[in-house]
Amino acid sequence: MKGRNDGDQNAGEKERVKKKEVKKVQETNEPEPKEESELSTKKPKPAAVGVEAFTGRTGGAYIPPARLRAMQAKITDKSSVEFQRISWEALKKSINGLINKVNVGNIENIVRELFQENIVRGRGLMARSIIQAQAASPTFTHVYAALVSIVNTKFPQNGELILRRLIIQFRRGYKRNDKNICLSSTRFIAHLVNQQVAHEVLALEVLTLLLETPTDDSVEVSIGFLKECGQKLTDVSPRGINAIFERLRNILHEGQIDIRVQYMCEVMFAVRKDHFKDFPAVMEDLDLVEEEDQFTHLLTLEDAVNGEDILNVFKPDPAFEENEEKYKILKKEILGEGSSDEEDGSGSGSGSDSEEEESEEDEEAKQKIIDQTETNMVALRRTIYLTIQSSLDFEECAHKLLKMDLKPGQEVELCNMILDCCGQMRTYEKFFGLLAGRFCMIDKKYVEPFQVMFKEQYDTIHRLETNKLRNVAKFFAHLLHTDSISWAVSKGLQTPASRIFIKILFQELSEYLGLPKLNERLKDPTLQEYYAGLLPRDNPRDTRFAINFFTTIGLGGLT
Secondary structure (H helix, E strand, O other), X not given: OHHHHHHHHHHHHHHHHHHHHHHHHHHHHOOOOOOHHHHHHOOOOOOOOHHHHOOOOOOOOOOOHHHHHHHHHHOOOOOOHHHHHHHHHHHHHHHHHHHHOOOOOOHHHHHHHHHHOOOOOOHHHHHHHHHHHHHHOHHXXXXXXXXXXXXXXXXXXXXXXXXXXXXXXXXXXXXXXXXXXXXHHHHHHHHHHHOOOEOHHHHHHHHHHHHHOOOHHHHHHHHHHHHHHHHHXXXXXXXXXXXXXXXXXXHHHHOOOOHHHHHHHHHHHHHHHOOOOOOOOOOHHHOOOOHHHOOXXXXXXXXXXXXXXXXXXXXXXXXHHHHHXXXXXXXXXXXXXXXXXXXXXXXXXXXOOHHHHHHHHHHHHHHHHHHHHOHHHHHHHHHHHHHHHOOOOHHHHHHHHHOOOOOOOOHHHHHHHHHHHHHHOOOOOHHHHHHHHHHHHHOHHHHHHHHHHHHHHHHOHHHOOHHHHHHHHHHHHHHHHOOOOOHHHHHHOOOOOOXXXXXXXXXXXXXXXXXXXHHHHHOOHHHHHHHOOOOOOOOHHHHHHHHHHHHHOOOHHHO
C-alpha cells in the first residue's frame, strides 16, 4: 500500500511541473499589445460600388438581380458607360438563365422571352451560353438546336455565329485529338443540319475529314455523328451517305481499328438498315420551323475562320439608346405586337445597328483579301463538287446548285466544274450531259460558257489523256444533239487535226440522231459556213481526206 501511495505522489508532481512549463511557453509566444494609434489607422475596405463592382481581376462581384435593378434605376444618364455596363450584366444573366431552363415542353415560351432581350447586342453572349450549355448536357442537344433554328429565322447572324464557333471548336478539338470536344461539337452540328440551319455539305465534309485517316477515336466520332444526322443525309444526299458507308465498310474490312470500334461500325450498318428509326432527325415536338422560313448557312470547314470572341466582352456603344429603341420596334414586330406593314418595313431595317454595320465593313474588307488569294473560288468549286457527288439524279443536282445563288460571273466556274467532274469519271455518265442541258434550258446565260469551253477543249485536246478525251467528246455530243448549244461551234473543226475527238463526237451524234438526221443537219444551208473545215469542198486533196476519214470511222453516209 505504501509503494502505491509514493507512486501516485510522484505522478502528481510530474503533472504539476509539466503544466508550469506549458504556461511559460504560451507567455513568451503571446504578441505584444498594439498601441491605440496603430489600431485606429487601419480601416475596413469599402465595398465596390457601380461599375467597379463588375471589373475585378476575378470578373467582378456577384450582385443580386434586385440590387442590380436598383442600381440601374439610380442612374439618370441612360447613355453613360456605367448604365450600359449594368444593362450588359443584366442581359448576360437573363440570357444564361433562359437557356439553362429550356426543354421540350417550354421551348416556345423561352423563345418569346429570349426575343424580349436584345440578342442583337448580346449575340456573342447567347452563342457562348448555348455552346456551353450543350457541352455540359449533350443529351439536350436537339433542344438547343431547335432553339437556334427558331432564332435563326429572325436573326440569321446569330445562327451563323453559333455555327462558325462550333466549326472552329471542332477543328481545334480534331487537331488536339480531344475526343470529348469533337463528340459534343459534331453532335451539335449534326442537329443543326437536321434543323436546316447548316447545309448538308458541311456534314459530308466533317465525315470525309474524320474517315480520311481513320483512327479508333475518329471512327467513333464519325459513327456518333452519323447516328444523329444519318436520317437527314439519307433524304437530302443519298449518294453522299452511300460513299461514307462504303468508306466505313472498307475500314471495317481492313481490320486496323480496335475490336470495340469494329463492333460500333457493325451496329451502325444495322441502324442504317432500320432506316434510323431509333434516331429521328427532328422530334415531332421540336419541328417548329417551316422549311421555307429557315435560313440555311452554307459554311464549310475552311470558311469558319473568325469566332468573333470580342462579342463576348462588354464594349460601350455611342448610339446605345438609339439601338435599344430600334430593337424594341423589331421585337414588337417579331412577337406580333406590331399591326401594320409599315412597322414590318421599319422593323426589318432596324436590325442594321452599328454592330451590324461594323460587321458588314469587316466582311467587305475580308472579301477583298479573299478575292486576291482566290480562296472563295476554291471554296465554291469544292461546294459544287460535293453537291454534284451527293445528288441522286441530275434534276435534284440542278435544283441544289440553283439554290446556291451564284454571284454574276460565277456561272463559268459552275460550267467548268460540271465538265471537269465529267472528265474525271472512268466512263462517260449521261448524268453530266443531262445536268448541263438542264442549265442551258433554264437560262441562256449558261449556253455561252459551254460554247467557249468547246473551243478551248478542242484547241487543247492533245493534252488530254484518252479517257478524259472520250468523256469530253461524248459530253459535247449530248449538248449538240439536244440543241443545248449551237452547231456553229463546229466552225473551228478540221479533220486533219484532233481526229480522235471528231471520231468519238460524230459516232456519238450518229447514235443519238441516226445517220439520216445527222446528214440532214450537216446539209443545213444556214450552217454550211461552219462546216467548211470539217467537210471541205474547195480543195480536192482535203475533200478526199475528209471522205476517207468519215468512211474509215463508219460514217461514209455523211459524205
